[in-house]
Amino acid sequence: MKKTDILDVVSRKLAPFxxxxxxxxxxxxHLSPGGGFQGGVTIASAVILLFLAKGTERVLEVxxxxxxxxxxxxxxFAFLLTGIAGLVFGEGFLSSFLKVKGAGAIPxxxxxxxxxxxxxxxxxxxxxxICYYLFKEREE
Amino acid sequence: xxxxxxFSVIIYLFIGSGVISLYRVLSGPTAADRLIGLNIxxxxxxxxxxxxxxxxxxxxxxxxALVYDIFGFxxxxxxxxxxxxxxALK
Amino acid sequence: MTTLLxxxxxxxxxxxxxxxxxxxxVILLAVLSLFSSLLFFILHAPDVALTEAAVGAxxxxxxxxxxxxxTEMEIKP
Amino acid sequence: MNLAVKxxxxxxxxxSVYLFAGWMLFTGSxxxxxxxxGLFFSILTALxxxxxxxxxxxxxxxxxxxxxHILVFYLLFLLFKMYASSFAVLYNVIRGNINPRVVHxxxxxxxxxxxxxLTNSITLTPGxxxxxxxxxxxxxxxxxxxxxxxxxxxxxxxxxxxxxxKRIFV
Amino acid sequence: xTEWIVFAFLILGAVFNLMGLLGVLIFPDxxxxxxxxxxxxxxxxxxxxxAAMIDSGISAVTGKILVITLFFFISSPVSAHIIALYAxxxxxxxxxxxxxxx
Numbered sequence: 001m002k003k004t005d006i007l008d009v010v011s012r013k014l015a016p017f018x019x020x021x022x023x024x025x026x027x028x029x030h031l032s033p034g035g036g037f038q039g040g041v042t043i044a045s046a047v048i049l050l051f052l053a054k055g056t057e058r059v060l061e062v063x064x065x066x067x068x069x070x071x072x073x074x075x076x077f078a079f080l081l082t083g084i085a086g087l088v089f090g091e092g093f094l095s096s097f098l099k100v101k102g103a104g105a106i107p108x109x110x111x112x113x114x115x116x117x118x119x120x121x122x123x124x125x126x127x128x129x130i131c132y133y134l135f136k137e138r139e140e
Numbered sequence: 141x142x143x144x145x146x147f148s149v150i151i152y153l154f155i156g157s158g159v160i161s162l163y164r165v166l167s168g169p170t171a172a173d174r175l176i177g178l179n180i181x182x183x184x185x186x187x188x189x190x191x192x193x194x195x196x197x198x199x200x201x202x203x204x205a206l207v208y209d210i211f212g213f214x215x216x217x218x219x220x221x222x223x224x225x226x227x228a229l230k
Numbered sequence: 231m232t233t234l235l236x237x238x239x240x241x242x243x244x245x246x247x248x249x250x251x252x253x254x255x256v257i258l259l260a261v262l263s264l265f266s267s268l269l270f271f272i273l274h275a276p277d278v279a280l281t282e283a284a285v286g287a288x289x290x291x292x293x294x295x296x297x298x299x300x301t302e303m304e305i306k307p
Numbered sequence: 308m309n310l311a312v313k314x315x316x317x318x319x320x321x322x323s324v325y326l327f328a329g330w331m332l333f334t335g336s337x338x339x340x341x342x343x344x345g346l347f348f349s350i351l352t353a354l355x356x357x358x359x360x361x362x363x364x365x366x367x368x369x370x371x372x373x374x375x376h377i378l379v380f381y382l383l384f385l386l387f388k389m390y391a392s393s394f395a396v397l398y399n400v401i402r403g404n405i406n407p408r409v410v411h412x413x414x415x416x417x418x419x420x421x422x423x424x425l426t427n428s429i430t431l432t433p434g435x436x437x438x439x440x441x442x443x444x445x446x447x448x449x450x451x452x453x454x455x456x457x458x459x460x461x462x463x464x465x466x467x468x469x470x471x472x473k474r475i476f477v
Numbered sequence: 478x479t480e481w482i483v484f485a486f487l488i489l490g491a492v493f494n495l496m497g498l499l500g501v502l503i504f505p506d507x508x509x510x511x512x513x514x515x516x517x518x519x520x521x522x523x524x525x526x527x528a529a530m531i532d533s534g535i536s537a538v539t540g541k542i543l544v545i546t547l548f549f550f551i552s553s554p555v556s557a558h559i560i561a562l563y564a565x566x567x568x569x570x571x572x573x574x575x576x577x578x579x
Contacts, residue, residue, distance in 0.1 A: 006555070007555070164510075176560060185268050201276050212556075408573070
């Protein structure tokens with residue numbers, strides 16, 4: 001039976017809620033002072049909290065390194081794809097091609113909601129990768 | 141005297157006490173004293189944010205306060221983890 | 231109140247520049263970023279305040295602390 | 308379907324329920340599209356972090372089942388105790404005589420999260436701060452020390468909080 | 478009637494804040510300063526939160542402040558404990574009153 005450590009228990013129970021709060025900032029980005037970049041930094045801070053409390057080895061079992069790399073790389077591709085879809089279905093590059101209905105609610109965002117989620121995932125994966133490589137170099 | 145005026149008086153008082161407790165950050169003999177200064181300033185500014193949002197009656201402003209709380213906690217943890225003796229928190 | 235907060239920013243920046251203890255400089259930088267976020271919040275710009283609180287108080291503190299540790303400078307506890 | 312797969316599915320569902328309650332607290336709206344997005348993100352987060360949120364050996368440490376009505380009563384009790392001991396610290400700061408000591412004692416609580424809640428409650432009441440928690444051995448810094456004997460100091464500091472926590476986490 | 482309860486909680490928050498600040502400035506060693514800072518940063522901030530909740534009635538603001546309060550109940554003692562553990566592991570010796578009772 002392993003010992004009880006206060007930092008370990010608190011970080012385990014708190015990190016999923018911080019992750020969910022980052023997703024909330026992404027989803028409500030066009031209605032409240034959130035947005036892609038802020039939500040991405042909040043998502044990355046949950047992973048940083050786990051890095052600080054539990055070390056890198058245990059966390060990489062949960063968030064595999066290869067999938068984080070793929071998220072960071074294909075995020076830009078998805079952003080370009082959304083822009084080109086605006087060029088094809090709408091008037092110009094990055095123009096809104098989804099029908100906007102219900103202004104002031106979540107579906108009223110149209111393309112902005114999609115772009116916020118893509119940018120948030122890309123920024124979160126990028127900051128997580130920076131911090132992971134810094135940690136790894138320190139522990140050697 | 142209504143509650144709005146009382147709220148603004150308390151806001152001035154909390155900002156003033158935050159400025160005074162900078163003294164503990166500047167002249168703490170040890171590193172733990174400087175961290176205590178950061179902790180107390182963070183708590184006082186959190187109270188100011190909540191009071192300001194309640195005074196304006198805008199519930200979207202309170203997201204800022206929650207993010208502020210999260211990042212103060214992570215910052216103190218990072219400073220305490222990587223200074224001083226090696227593996228001080230293990 | 232805005233003028234007083236701006237004067238406080240200048241004062242804190244000068245103290246950070248001339249301070250010799252690295253840990254004091256990093257903690258004062260975090261405090262400066264917190265006060266700056268408060269200033270943006272009072273001026274009714276909550277999105278800028280959110281970005282400042284997230285990047286200034288969280289991630290940049292973390293990066294500076296790691297870099298100071300990497301140079302193996304002596305930090306008194 | 309063996310026991311390990313069942314336990315994994317149970318953990319994922321329990322984590323999703325907790326996270327969806329958190330989403331409802333964050334947004335505070337009953338808009339159907341918002342609830343669909345919340346359900347999607349809760350299940351995504353639960354699939355990522357279920358092994359951290361509920362540990363593999365969590366069931367045998369008795370941390371999952373608790374009585375929620377006693378928990379609400381405990382929070383109110385904690386708020387009252389916070390104010391009561393805060394006035395004592397106020398009196399000490401004004402008079403300026405303090406007698407700080409470091410005391411050691413043990414706790415009888417078995418489960419993991421109950422010990423963490425006890426430690427947080429001790430730190431949250433002004434006048435006492437937990438320095439270190441090592442399995443069941445607490446080191447506490449006490450501002451106005453009346454005794455340094457281990458058992459009496461433990462009775463004075465833990466007091467009723469341990470008894471109520473013992474009833475919450477069965 | 479509601480206004481007077483709000484005023485009482487605000488005055489309570491201000492008094493605890495000033496006393497905690499005084500304790501942080503005059504106490505002799507990090508542990509005792511942390512005790513005073515804990516008074517300031519939990520009781521005073523909690524009083525202010527309760528005052529803001531009572532003032533805004535039942536609305537969306539109250540729910541958000543309730544979430545912040547729940548998060549603050551977890552994060553504040555844990556950060557105080559982290560600072561105390563940091564000082565304890567770096568071998569700072571606690572201050573004792575001279576000639577005190579044994």
